[in-house]
Amino acid sequence: xxxxxxxxxxxxxxxxxxxxxxxxxxxxxxxxxxxxxxxxxxxxxxxxxxxxxxxxxxxxxxxxxxxxxxxxxxxxxxxxxxxxxxxxxxxxxxxxxxxxxxxxxxxxxxxxxxxxxxxxxxxxxxxxxxxxxxxxxxxxxxxxxxxxxxxxxxxxxxxxxxxxxxxxxxxxxxxxxxxxxxxxxxxxxxxxxxxxxxxxxxxxxxxxxxxxxxxxxxxxxxxxxxxxxxxxxxxxx
Amino acid sequence: xxxxxxxxxxxxxxxxxxxxxxxxxxxxxxxxxxxxxxxxxxxxxxxxxxxxxxxxxxxxxxxxxxxxxxxxxxxxxxxxxxxxxxxxxxxxxxxxxxxxxxxxxxxxxxxxxxxxxxxxxxxxxxxxxxxxxxxxxxxxxxxxxxxxxxxxxxxxxxxxxxxxxxxxxxxxxxxxxxxxxxxxxxxxxxxxxxxxxxxxxxxxxxxxxxxxxxxxxxxxxxxxxxxxxxxxxxxxxxxxxxxxxxxxxxxxxxxxxxxxxxxxxxxxxxxxxxxxxxxxxxxxxxxxxxxxxxxxxxxxxxxxxxxxxx
Numbered sequence: 251x252x253x254x255x256x257x258x259x260x261x262x263x264x265x266x267x268x269x270x271x272x273x274x275x276x277x278x279x280x281x282x283x284x285x286x287x288x289x290x291x292x293x294x295x296x297x298x299x300x301x302x303x304x305x306x307x308x309x310x311x312x313x314x315x316x317x318x319x320x321x322x323x324x325x326x327x328x329x330x331x332x333x334x335x336x337x338x339x340x341x342x343x344x345x346x347x348x349x350x351x352x353x354x355x356x357x358x359x360x361x362x363x364x365x366x367x368x369x370x371x372x373x374x375x376x377x378x379x380x381x382x383x384x385x386x387x388x389x390x391x392x393x394x395x396x397x398x399x400x401x402x403x404x405x406x407x408x409x410x411x412x413x414x415x416x417x418x419x420x421x422x423x424x425x426x427x428x429x430x431x432x433x434x435x436x437x438x439x440x441x442x443x444x445x446x447x448x449x450x451x452x453x454x455x456x457x458x459x460x461x462x463x464x465x466x467x468x469x470x471x472x473x474x475x476x477x478x479x480x481x482x483x484x485x486x487x
Numbered sequence: 488x489x490x491x492x493x494x495x496x497x498x499x500x501x502x503x504x505x506x507x508x509x510x511x512x513x514x515x516x517x518x519x520x521x522x523x524x525x526x527x528x529x530x531x532x533x534x535x536x537x538x539x540x541x542x543x544x545x546x547x548x549x550x551x552x553x554x555x556x557x558x559x560x561x562x563x564x565x566x567x568x569x570x571x572x573x574x575x576x577x578x579x580x581x582x583x584x585x586x587x588x589x590x591x592x593x594x595x596x597x598x599x600x601x602x603x604x605x606x607x608x609x610x611x612x613x614x615x616x617x618x619x620x621x622x623x624x625x626x627x628x629x630x631x632x633x634x635x636x637x638x639x640x641x642x643x644x645x646x647x648x649x650x651x652x653x654x655x656x657x658x659x660x661x662x663x664x665x666x667x668x669x670x671x672x673x674x675x676x677x678x679x680x681x682x683x684x685x686x687x688x689x690x691x692x693x694x695x696x697x698x699x700x701x702x703x704x705x706x707x708x709x710x711x712x713x714x715x716x717x718x719x720x721x722x723x724x725x726x727x728x729x730x731x732x733x734x735x736x737x738x739x740x741x742x743x744x745x746x747x748x749x750x751x752x753x754x755x756x757x758x759x760x761x762x763x764x765x766x767x768x769x770x771x772x773x774x775x776x777x778x779x780x781x782x783x784x785x786x787x788x789x790x791x792x793x794x795x796x797x
Contacts, residue, residue, distance in 0.1 A: 324666065324673070325666030326668075326669050329667055329669035330669050335667045343660070346656070353653060356650075359650065400668070401668070
């Protein structure tokens with residue numbers, strides 16, 4: 251795969267919940283090292299897009315990662331290709347310590363990736379002081395940090411982060427934004443599924459806006475800021 | 488005094504044997520959400536494989552290779568049987584293991600016959616270890632204790648102190664997330680199922696000559712192991728351990744009590760020759776696990792340590 255080819259390419263992606271046709275032909279592309287924000291109101295299919303890419307929801311259409319079709323692959327095979335996933339429900343392992351959660355993120359103990367456990371703990375003082383605390387007692391923001399860090403331990407080339415700031419206090423939202431910016435600086439491509447414009451526009455190279463189960467706008471954050479009509483029609487509540 | 492001490496030792500040994508069986512069953516339940524009806528059949532296979540191995544090699548060879556063989560068989564059953572049935576739901580899985588139990592029973596009868604086989608304690612362990620209050624205690628029972636404690640420590644170490652143990656524990660509760668972190672969850676499930684069956688096989692190897700090796704041994708042990716898992720709490724290894732020892736001690740002590748109802752109810756006019764008065768306490772022993780099961784389900788349906796209702 252050359253740097254001019256998309257790392258992740260989604261073409262005409264459809265998905266259903268029962269008879270509800272939730273995704274109705276989503277097309278998007280992410281280049282290596284690119285940060286892409288997927289915006290939209292609640293219920294338009296942002297998280298379902300992430301789930302369909304990861305195989306959590308049965309996808310119809312074509313999803314390729316590093317040139318390989320990944321629809322129908324087992325989740326561990328997708329992860330081992332270098333596609334990391336941080337789900338929206340902050341799925342930490344509550345009965346294990348912070349350190350143990352991070353250890354579980356490592357796919358191959360013999361390989362050296364971009365990050366190790368100490369890097370992760372150094373980056374977030376809150377996690378460092380609580381490295382041997384059970385993850386179940388962490389605050390919502392700390393759990394979110396841990397979920398992202400755990401995925402980074404697997405050294406992914408692209409991470410899909412689903413609604414990382416949902417339900418978090420403004421100060422914590424900013425910290426999560428810093429973390430995502432740090433990941434981006436390390437050259438990891440990111441698909442950020444978000445509702446908050448501030449964090450998305452701060453770090454994204456490209457913005458996609460979803461309407462009724464499909465993409466209704468794409469452009470750079472600068473171009474997007476000039477499109478009041480898109481914001482009014484598809485984002486503002 | 489000697490009755491209490493010997494009953495205590497025997498109860499702990501029987502309890503640990505029960506734990507060897509129930510630990511595998513409870514791990515498999517945590518993982519798949521189904522009770523494996525064929526679990527005690529793998530215990531029986533362990534005993535029969537060990538018997539056959541001892542005919543041509545030694546007990547020590549059987550001690551290692553019979554559980555491995557049972558474990559491999561269990562892994563094959565998961566990979567080529569249960570995994571295919573899984574998509575049709577829990578009822579289909581339950582019926583599959585039910586059918587498998589009968590299948591193994593019949594295969595055992597065809598291969599080894601309908602009567603008990605002469606699977607004996609190895610000569611090197613067939614001696615009295617010590618004498619207490621004039622009674623001798625067999626070395627083999629202490630050997631069972633050592634193997635069971637060794638298994639317990641190894642299992643605890645594997646699950647709590649190794650990375651693979653962490654992955655197994657996480658896969659039991661969050662299989663999807665573990666898959667997204669790059670771990671092959673179906674292979675973990677197959678390995679846990681195989682390991683659970685191997686533990687049952689190990690219990691068969693060391694229990695088959697201590698108790699009896701016949702085609703009815705699975706049907707005898709199966710219900711008691713289910714009782715252990717339910718009393719301990721579905722999916723809880725700690726609970727299974729406590730319940731195993733509890734039942735082991737309870738049954739052993741009940742058997743050793745040399746008394747009947749008239750001894751306790753004499754004040755109410757119940758005589759030793761009456762129908763009620765002549766019932767011995769030891770005859771109640773086989774009933775006790777099931778009495779406890781019924782009581783637990785009424786009082787605490789999640790079991791001692793579990794968080795899931797039956």
